[in-house]
Amino acid sequence: MEQMSHAVRTVLSKYATFQGRASRSEFWWWVLAIFLVLVVTQLIDGAVVAPLLGFDAFASEAGQPLSWLVSLGVILPNIAVGVRRLHDTGRSGWWILIGLIPLIGTLILLYFYIQPSEQAENAYGAAPA
Template sequence: MNFIESIIHSLKKYARFEGRSTVLEFWYFHLFYYSLWFIPILINKIVFDNSEKINFFSLFPIISALILLPPYISVTVRRLHDINKNGWWYFIHMIPLIGILIIYIICSLPGTKGINKYGCLEIK
C-alpha cells in the first residue's frame, strides 16, 4: 500500500476501531496528520511573519486536527490490534512527554502473522 492508498483506506474507516492496520498505514496516516499541522503553520510564519491576525493558515491546522482526530485514533487502535494489544492501550498517550513515544515504539513492532484475536489483517 502506498501513501495515498493508506490515507484513503484510513479515511474510509473514519471511526472504525475493529480490525487491524499495517505499520505503513499507521505511519503514513500519522505523517499526513502532522503535515496538516506543520505546513500551514510554517506558511503562516513565513508569509504573515507572526502577525496577530487570524487567517486561513492559522485556523486550518486546528480545524483539520479536529476533523481528523477520529481516524487518527482509529488507525492507532487498529495498529495496536495488529500487535495483539487492546485498544485501551491508546490512552498511554495521556502520559505527559513520554506517552506518545511509548505508543510509537509499541506501534513500530511487527504485527501478528495470520489471525489474532482481533481478526485477520486486510490488505487492499
C-alpha cells in the same frame, strides 16, 4: 506516493472504525500525510490567513485557525488508526490511553506502533493485506 494515497483513503474510509487492524505501513503513511498537511496549513495560516485577520505574516498572536480546523477534523481518524494499529500488534485498543501520561506514555505508544504485525489472525481479525 501511491502507498500514501492508499493509506489516506483507507484511514478516511474507516473514519471512526475502531475494530479491525491497521498495518504498520498504513499507520506510518497516514502519520506522514497528516504531518505534511499540517505543515502546509500552518504555512497558509501564517502567509495568508494572518494578514487577512489584520496581523503581520506569521505573527504568533494571529493563531492558526485553518490548522486547528484540520486537526479537529482528523482527530477521530487519528485515534481510530492508532487503536487499529495496536490491534495489529495484538494489544487492546485501550492501550492508547497510556499516551495521556506525559513523555513516558508517548514513548511506550511509539514502541508499540513500531512493533511488527502479528502475521496470523488474532482476536481483532485477519492480518491486513
